[in-house]
Amino acid sequence: MPKHGKKFQDAVKQIDRNTLYEPLEAFELVKKVAPAKFDETVEVAVRLGVDPRHADQQVRGAVVLPHGTGKTRTVLVFAKGDKAKEAEQAGADFVGAEDMVAKIQQEGWLGFDVAIATPDMMGNVGKLGRILGPRGLMPNPKTGTVTFDITRAVQEVKAGKIEYRVDKAGNIHAPIGKVSFAPEKLVENLRTLIDALVRARPAAAKGQYLKAISVSSTMGPGVRINTQKVTG
DSSP: OOOOOHHHHHHHSSSSOOBBBBHHHHHHHHHEEEEHHHHHOEEEEEEOOOOOTGGGGGEEEEEEEETTOOOOEEEEOOOHHHHHHHHHHTSSSSSEEEHHHHHHHHOOOOOSSSSEEOOGGHHHHHGHEEEEEGGGSSSSGGOOOOOOOOHHHHHHHHHTTEEEOOOOOOOEEEEEEESSSSSHHHHHHHHHHHHHHTTOOTOOOOOOSEEEEEEETSOOOOOOEOGGOOOO
16 A cells, blocks of 8 residues: 655544534645645545446536636637637637647647537547547537537636546546635535536436545545535
8 A cells, every 4th residue: 555645644633534524624624734835636526326337327417616626727629610710719729620630640639628529520529539538538418518609618618617427436536626715615616516416316326326525635635524514
């Protein structure tokens, strides 16, 4: 097992692992014990009562956090003609069509955080599946990144839209802000994400759906949150 440094070990001592904290108190703790000198990302891990092995229990989507993530995200839009102009006006960092597909295929270029495409471009963009798919960069209708409403799609990403997808173990991992954020803003971002997960609950999921929620900074220990205090 990896050995943690002294700062991490000191942080762990300040957290009661048997306590389910109120959301505000949890984020105050996360900020207090964040060990790094840089502005760490605050992340959430949610264990869901689903079996991802079944197609009807997949949980995937996207949500715009009210206070963003604290990170400026670089957007690539695959579009032509008027839609390409719309993308540029909306603030996309890179815009192109077959030329961008070729750049990624031939040069291995991946200088973007989010890719958006108009539906008519997906025939070409689909060729990039093996490159973009494993990296979570492939445009997808379920996350709103395959659309003709380019302005809205770009603006939502720039405003703090995040994507979520359940992993093989039934967990969701997502960034919800920075350590420099006020605890109240982190709580609002968390609640927005949890509300989205509750709305995305598969009909086939039985029993308790939100099983556990834990928040942490990039380099810090996890703080468990009382799930009953996040919803509603």
